[in-house]
Amino acid sequence: MDTQLEDVDTTVAVLSLTGISKSYSGVAALTDVSLDVLPGEVHALLGENGAGKSTLMNVASGTVQPDDGTIRVNGDPIESLSPALAARLGIAIVHQHPAVLPDMTILENLRVALPPSVFEGKGPIDEYATSLIRASGLTAHVGDRVETLSVAQKHLLEITKALALEPKVLVLDEPTAPLGQDSVDLLFARVREAVAGGTAVVYITHRMAEVRQLADRVTVLRDGRLRGVARVDEVTDDELLTMIIGRQMESTFPPKYTATEADDINLVIDGISGDGFVDVSAAVKRGEILGIAGVVGNGQSELLRALAGLDSFEGRVVVNGAELSSSSLLGRAAYMPADRHTEGLMMSLTVRENAAVAALKRFKRWALLSRDREVTTVGSTLDSLSVKASSMDAVVSSLSGGNQQKVVMARALLSEPSIVIADEPTQGVDVGARLEIYKILRDVSASGIPVVVASSDAKELEGLCDQVVVMSRGNAVGTLLGDDITETRIVQSAVTSTAHTANTQLATEKVVRSTPVRRFIQGDYAPSALLVGVIVVLGAFIFSQNARYLSDFNIFSVLMLVSALGFIALGQTVSLLIGGIDLSVGPLAGFLVVVGSFFVNDDKPFGVMGLGILLMFVLAIATGLINGSLIRFGKFTAIAATLTLYIALQGLSFLLRDSPGGYIATSFTNLVTTRVGPIPLIFIVLVVFTVLLELALRKRKWGWRLRATGSDEEAARRIGVNIDRTVVFAYMATSVLAFCGAIVLMTQIGVGDPAQGVSYTLSSITAVVLGGTSLLGGRGTFVGSLFGSILLIQVLNATTFLGLSQMWQYIFQGVLILVAAVFYSVARRRRKVLV
Amino acid sequence: MAIRNRIVLAAAALGVSALALTACSSGAPSSNDTVATGAPVAGAPSWCGPNQITLGLLDGFGGNSWRKITTAAGADEVAKCPSVTGYEYADGQGDTQKSIADIQGMVAKGVNALVVFPDAGEAMLPALRSAYQAGVVTVPYRVNPGGKDGVDYDAWIGADFTTDGENWGKWIKTNFPDGAKILFVSGPKGNSQGEDELTGMNSVLGEGGSYEFIGETPFEPTNWDPALTQQVLTSAIAKNPQIDVIVSDFGPSLVGALPEFTKSGRSIPALVTSDGNVLGCFWTDNQAANPDFKMMTVATGNDNVRLAVQYAVAKATGGVLPDTTVFDAPVFEDSVSGTPNPVECKADLPGDIFLSAEMSADDQAALLK
Known part of the structure; x- marks a missing residue:
C-alpha cells in the first residue's frame, strides 16, 4: 500500500452512483452499476474495452444522462447532472484525449480553461502557472506553444488543469497510456499528494499493476455490468482476472489448422518497429492465422498499417519467401481497416464498384474495362461470400454492417493479394455474419495467403488464431501458441504488463530545448519581425533611388491606401483566427460605399449623413450576423456562407446603382483625410485599433476564446468556450472592421460604384497570411496583418x-508570398503527433 | 523574463523604424514647377514647348492588344517631343486600388504630366483630383471620370462617340434610303459610349421613322465580349427574320458571331462598326458569298491617346495647346464608296492590329509578338 488513508470522513461517499443503467438504441452499455467513491481514496475502475468504464465516468461528469439510477454528491441526490454542475460540485475529469489547444501557449491554455479565481492572489501569473505545471512534472516553459509539446507533456498539462481546480473528485481516464516511466512516477506522486489533501480519485485503467501501485479499492466492470468491488490488498491477481474476463461466447469458430512439419513458413515478421510499436516478431506457417491482441490503442493498428505498407517501418517482413519493402507491401497487401465507413468503403458507390475498385487491372481490355468480365468475376466472389444485397448495383451504405464488411473482404480477395491484413474484422457485425467472416479468413489462409487479424476481443482471437502476439504500449509483451491461446492468457498478458510506452520520442520528456529565441521564432511575432525587416530594407532601397519616396505626398497617399486595406485585413484576421474565412469583406466594403453614396453627399444635411453612416454600420453588423449564423446554425462551411454573401452583396450593390453615382461629400472626405503632419489621422486610428485588438487577443478572454476556437474547436468546447457565440461575434467583428475600411474606401473612390471593393477580399487574405496568421486558424496577430497590409501597398x-x-508586380508579390509560406511553415513545422 | 522583454522591445523598435520609413516625412519637395527656357524646340511639333518635363502614361487595364497598340502610340507621340526627358508607364492590371496607387506613386515620384486611361471611371476621380491639386498636369482620356476640366483635372480628352453615331447614321441613310431594321450591339449595360452613339445615329436617322432598332434598347449589351456577342447575335437571328444592318462599336468582336447567318442560310447583312484587321480580312473572305455584306468602319481610336499626350505635353512644356479636347474618330473604310478607304486586309499580319491607327501595321505586328 502506497497510499495512506488520512483522518478524513470516509463514512459519506463524496460521489455515489447507484443502479445506473444506460443503453444506446437498445444495446445496454451499463446495466445496474453502482459505485461509491470515498473521500481520500483512489478508486480503480478496471475492465476491458467496452466494459463501460468510460460511459460510467461520463455519467459521473454529466456528459451522459443515465436512463436509470441515482447520482449523489456528498450524500445529496442530484436530479440531473450537467457538465457545468459537475464542475461546480468539484468533479474534474481528465480525458484520454487531452482538451488542449495546440496553437496557444501553456499559460494561455491554463488561463482560458481555468476560472480567474485560480490565479487571484497568487502573485505574478507567470510564476504561479510555472509552479502549477512543475507540480505536475511538466518541465516545459509556460510560454511554450502546446503544439511543440509531446503527447505525454500534453497529458501532464491536462492533469495540471484538473489539479489546479483542487477538485473533490478527480477522474483520470487511462492517464499513463502515453507516459514514460519518469512521468508515471511523478503522476502517481502527484495523485497521492492530492489524495492526502482529501481528494477522491477515480482511476480508470486496464492494467492490474497500476491498480496495485496506486489504488485502495477496485471496481471491476464487464460488459456494462458490475463484476465486483474489492479492497486492493484483499484480492489476488487471479481473482481480479476472473472478474475481468469471461465474456459470453457469441459465436462459434471454424476448426483451427494443425500445422505439420511439412508446412512452409509463409510469413516472417522480423523485429519490425515503426511509429507506435517496437520490435515485433512472429513467424507463421501456411494455413495458420496470426492474431494481434491487446487493449485498443496499444500499437496494434499501427503495426497492421505498417504491414499493409501504409506506414513506414524498420525491420524485415518476408511473405512466401520474398522480403517485401513498405512500398511493395502497399501494392500486394489487402488491408481491411477497422474504421470501415471512412477508410474501408466509399459509402455512396455501389456494391460492385466498391468490390471491384482494387482489381480493375484484372478487368482491363485494352484501354477500357470489360464490363462483362467485371460483373462475372465480382458477382461470383460476392456470391461465394454470400453477400446479401438487393443487387450488385445497390449503394453500399444500404447494407448491414456484416455485409459491408464482406464487401470489403470481396475487394481484398479480388485484388489477389499476397497477404491479408484485417483490423477488427467483426466489429459491428452481427453474430451470424461473424461465423461466415471467420470461415472466409480460414479459407484464405488455407489457400496459402498469410492472414493477420487484430482484435480487441480476446475471445475472438482465442477461437480464430493459431498464434497470437499480445501488445502493450507498443511492445510485444507475449506470444502465445496452440493451447496457450486462451482468453485468460491473452488478457493476463495485456493487463499484467508493466511495459512503458515504446516510442522513444514519447518517452523523452524534453524534446526540444526551449530557449527565448526559439520561443520567439516559433511564436506569433516572428512573421511581424520579418515583415518589418523587409519593409525597412525595401523602403531604404527605394529611398536610396529616389528621395521623393519619403515626401509628404507619398507618405500620405500610401498610408491612406494602407488604411483601407488595413481595416479590412484586421477584420479578415478575426475570421481566420477562429479557423474560418470571410470572402464577403470586399463586396461588403463596396456595398457599404454604395449605400453611403445615397446619404453622404454635399447637398445633404449632417443629420442625413450621420444616418447614412449609421445605416452602413447596421448593415455591416447584419452581414456579420448572417455569415456567423449560416455557419453555426445553418451548418454552412465558412467558404460557402461567405461566398453566398459575396454574391448577394454584389448583387445588391448593382441593384442599388447600375452605374456609378452619388459623389461623396467633400466635408466627409476632408474629415477622413485629416492629417497630422504627413500622416493621415485615419491611419493613426488604424494603428490604435490594431494595438487594442492585439492586446485583447493576448490578454483578454475574448482573444483566448477566438484562438481556442480556431485551434481546436472540440477541445475549446470541452473547456467551456461557447463556440456558437464566439463564431457569430467574430464574423460580426470582421464586418464591423470592413465597415471601417469602407469609410476610407468612400473617400478613396469618392463615388458609389457597384463594381468597386471586390478585390479587397483577396488582398486582405494576402495581407493577413503575409502577417503570419494561419489559414488553419488558432494563431496569428493583428500587428502582423497591419504590417502585411503596409508591405502589399509598399x-x-x-x-x-x-x-x-509590370511583370515585376506579379513576381514581387508571388515571391513574397512564397517566401512567407516557406519561412512560416519551416519555423513552425508541426511535429508529427504520435500514438 | 528580462530576455523576453528585450526581444519585445527590439521588435517594437524595429516596428517604429519601419513606420518611420513609410510614414515620416523627410520634407522632400513635391514641387513640379517647370523651368521656362523660352525658346521653342526646333523641328518638333508646335505642342512641344521648351520646358523639360517627365511624363507618366497610366493604364487602368493594359492587358489586350488594343491597349498595347494604344500604349505604344502614346509612347510614340511622346517621343516626338524632345522636351520630355523622362517617360514612365504603369498598368493598373484591372485593379482600381493599383490604378490609384500608380497615379499617386507617379505624382510622388515627381512626374510633371500624367496621361491616364481611367478604366474604373468615376472611382478614379479622387486620385486624379489629388494629382491635379499636387500641381501635376493631369489628362484623363477616353473613359469619362466625371468631374470638370480645370477643377478636377486639366482636361478630359474624350472620344466623341456621338460623331461616330452620326457617321454610322449617314452611311445607313445613304445605303438604305428606304429604311432598315437595325441591330445595335454595344458594351456593358448602361455604358455611356453606346448611349452617345445611339444619340448620334438618331440625330441622323430620326426617331420613330422608317429606321427601326430591333432588340433591346438602347442597345444589346455584349460587354464587348466575343462569346457573349455570339450568344446575342444567335438569338437575334432566330427572333428576327429580317436584319438589314448590324451596328457595333467593337467590330472585331463580331467576327466569331457573323457565321451564324451563313449557318441559318442567310446572307451576312451590312455591318457598320469600328475597324480591325481581323474584320477587314473576314469581309474580304466572305463578301462574295454574302451579297448583302456591305461594310463601313470608323477608326477604333488608338490615336485618342495621341491627342491626350499632345495636350498634356503642351500644357506642361509650355507648347501650343491642341485646338480641341475631343477626339473625333474618322471614317476609315467603306466597302461601297471606297472612300476614304476601301476595306483593308493584311492577311499576313495578326488579326488584332488596327490599320486605322497612325502606327504602321508592321510596327503593330512587331509589338504584339
Missing part, C-alpha cells in the same frame, strides 16, 4: 517608384 508603390515593368 510593393505597389515600389513598382511605380522604381519604374519596374
Whole structure:
C-alpha cells in the first residue's frame, strides 16, 4: 500500500452512483452499476474495452444522462447532472484525449480553461502557472506553444488543469497510456499528494499493476455490468482476472489448422518497429492465422498499417519467401481497416464498384474495362461470400454492417493479394455474419495467403488464431501458441504488463530545448519581425533611388491606401483566427460605399449623413450576423456562407446603382483625410485599433476564446468556450472592421460604384497570411496583418517608384508570398503527433 | 523574463523604424514647377514647348492588344517631343486600388504630366483630383471620370462617340434610303459610349421613322465580349427574320458571331462598326458569298491617346495647346464608296492590329509578338 488513508470522513461517499443503467438504441452499455467513491481514496475502475468504464465516468461528469439510477454528491441526490454542475460540485475529469489547444501557449491554455479565481492572489501569473505545471512534472516553459509539446507533456498539462481546480473528485481516464516511466512516477506522486489533501480519485485503467501501485479499492466492470468491488490488498491477481474476463461466447469458430512439419513458413515478421510499436516478431506457417491482441490503442493498428505498407517501418517482413519493402507491401497487401465507413468503403458507390475498385487491372481490355468480365468475376466472389444485397448495383451504405464488411473482404480477395491484413474484422457485425467472416479468413489462409487479424476481443482471437502476439504500449509483451491461446492468457498478458510506452520520442520528456529565441521564432511575432525587416530594407532601397519616396505626398497617399486595406485585413484576421474565412469583406466594403453614396453627399444635411453612416454600420453588423449564423446554425462551411454573401452583396450593390453615382461629400472626405503632419489621422486610428485588438487577443478572454476556437474547436468546447457565440461575434467583428475600411474606401473612390471593393477580399487574405496568421486558424496577430497590409501597398508603390515593368508586380508579390509560406511553415513545422 | 522583454522591445523598435520609413516625412519637395527656357524646340511639333518635363502614361487595364497598340502610340507621340526627358508607364492590371496607387506613386515620384486611361471611371476621380491639386498636369482620356476640366483635372480628352453615331447614321441613310431594321450591339449595360452613339445615329436617322432598332434598347449589351456577342447575335437571328444592318462599336468582336447567318442560310447583312484587321480580312473572305455584306468602319481610336499626350505635353512644356479636347474618330473604310478607304486586309499580319491607327501595321505586328 502506497497510499495512506488520512483522518478524513470516509463514512459519506463524496460521489455515489447507484443502479445506473444506460443503453444506446437498445444495446445496454451499463446495466445496474453502482459505485461509491470515498473521500481520500483512489478508486480503480478496471475492465476491458467496452466494459463501460468510460460511459460510467461520463455519467459521473454529466456528459451522459443515465436512463436509470441515482447520482449523489456528498450524500445529496442530484436530479440531473450537467457538465457545468459537475464542475461546480468539484468533479474534474481528465480525458484520454487531452482538451488542449495546440496553437496557444501553456499559460494561455491554463488561463482560458481555468476560472480567474485560480490565479487571484497568487502573485505574478507567470510564476504561479510555472509552479502549477512543475507540480505536475511538466518541465516545459509556460510560454511554450502546446503544439511543440509531446503527447505525454500534453497529458501532464491536462492533469495540471484538473489539479489546479483542487477538485473533490478527480477522474483520470487511462492517464499513463502515453507516459514514460519518469512521468508515471511523478503522476502517481502527484495523485497521492492530492489524495492526502482529501481528494477522491477515480482511476480508470486496464492494467492490474497500476491498480496495485496506486489504488485502495477496485471496481471491476464487464460488459456494462458490475463484476465486483474489492479492497486492493484483499484480492489476488487471479481473482481480479476472473472478474475481468469471461465474456459470453457469441459465436462459434471454424476448426483451427494443425500445422505439420511439412508446412512452409509463409510469413516472417522480423523485429519490425515503426511509429507506435517496437520490435515485433512472429513467424507463421501456411494455413495458420496470426492474431494481434491487446487493449485498443496499444500499437496494434499501427503495426497492421505498417504491414499493409501504409506506414513506414524498420525491420524485415518476408511473405512466401520474398522480403517485401513498405512500398511493395502497399501494392500486394489487402488491408481491411477497422474504421470501415471512412477508410474501408466509399459509402455512396455501389456494391460492385466498391468490390471491384482494387482489381480493375484484372478487368482491363485494352484501354477500357470489360464490363462483362467485371460483373462475372465480382458477382461470383460476392456470391461465394454470400453477400446479401438487393443487387450488385445497390449503394453500399444500404447494407448491414456484416455485409459491408464482406464487401470489403470481396475487394481484398479480388485484388489477389499476397497477404491479408484485417483490423477488427467483426466489429459491428452481427453474430451470424461473424461465423461466415471467420470461415472466409480460414479459407484464405488455407489457400496459402498469410492472414493477420487484430482484435480487441480476446475471445475472438482465442477461437480464430493459431498464434497470437499480445501488445502493450507498443511492445510485444507475449506470444502465445496452440493451447496457450486462451482468453485468460491473452488478457493476463495485456493487463499484467508493466511495459512503458515504446516510442522513444514519447518517452523523452524534453524534446526540444526551449530557449527565448526559439520561443520567439516559433511564436506569433516572428512573421511581424520579418515583415518589418523587409519593409525597412525595401523602403531604404527605394529611398536610396529616389528621395521623393519619403515626401509628404507619398507618405500620405500610401498610408491612406494602407488604411483601407488595413481595416479590412484586421477584420479578415478575426475570421481566420477562429479557423474560418470571410470572402464577403470586399463586396461588403463596396456595398457599404454604395449605400453611403445615397446619404453622404454635399447637398445633404449632417443629420442625413450621420444616418447614412449609421445605416452602413447596421448593415455591416447584419452581414456579420448572417455569415456567423449560416455557419453555426445553418451548418454552412465558412467558404460557402461567405461566398453566398459575396454574391448577394454584389448583387445588391448593382441593384442599388447600375452605374456609378452619388459623389461623396467633400466635408466627409476632408474629415477622413485629416492629417497630422504627413500622416493621415485615419491611419493613426488604424494603428490604435490594431494595438487594442492585439492586446485583447493576448490578454483578454475574448482573444483566448477566438484562438481556442480556431485551434481546436472540440477541445475549446470541452473547456467551456461557447463556440456558437464566439463564431457569430467574430464574423460580426470582421464586418464591423470592413465597415471601417469602407469609410476610407468612400473617400478613396469618392463615388458609389457597384463594381468597386471586390478585390479587397483577396488582398486582405494576402495581407493577413503575409502577417503570419494561419489559414488553419488558432494563431496569428493583428500587428502582423497591419504590417502585411503596409508591405502589399509598399510593393505597389515600389513598382511605380522604381519604374519596374509590370511583370515585376506579379513576381514581387508571388515571391513574397512564397517566401512567407516557406519561412512560416519551416519555423513552425508541426511535429508529427504520435500514438 | 528580462530576455523576453528585450526581444519585445527590439521588435517594437524595429516596428517604429519601419513606420518611420513609410510614414515620416523627410520634407522632400513635391514641387513640379517647370523651368521656362523660352525658346521653342526646333523641328518638333508646335505642342512641344521648351520646358523639360517627365511624363507618366497610366493604364487602368493594359492587358489586350488594343491597349498595347494604344500604349505604344502614346509612347510614340511622346517621343516626338524632345522636351520630355523622362517617360514612365504603369498598368493598373484591372485593379482600381493599383490604378490609384500608380497615379499617386507617379505624382510622388515627381512626374510633371500624367496621361491616364481611367478604366474604373468615376472611382478614379479622387486620385486624379489629388494629382491635379499636387500641381501635376493631369489628362484623363477616353473613359469619362466625371468631374470638370480645370477643377478636377486639366482636361478630359474624350472620344466623341456621338460623331461616330452620326457617321454610322449617314452611311445607313445613304445605303438604305428606304429604311432598315437595325441591330445595335454595344458594351456593358448602361455604358455611356453606346448611349452617345445611339444619340448620334438618331440625330441622323430620326426617331420613330422608317429606321427601326430591333432588340433591346438602347442597345444589346455584349460587354464587348466575343462569346457573349455570339450568344446575342444567335438569338437575334432566330427572333428576327429580317436584319438589314448590324451596328457595333467593337467590330472585331463580331467576327466569331457573323457565321451564324451563313449557318441559318442567310446572307451576312451590312455591318457598320469600328475597324480591325481581323474584320477587314473576314469581309474580304466572305463578301462574295454574302451579297448583302456591305461594310463601313470608323477608326477604333488608338490615336485618342495621341491627342491626350499632345495636350498634356503642351500644357506642361509650355507648347501650343491642341485646338480641341475631343477626339473625333474618322471614317476609315467603306466597302461601297471606297472612300476614304476601301476595306483593308493584311492577311499576313495578326488579326488584332488596327490599320486605322497612325502606327504602321508592321510596327503593330512587331509589338504584339
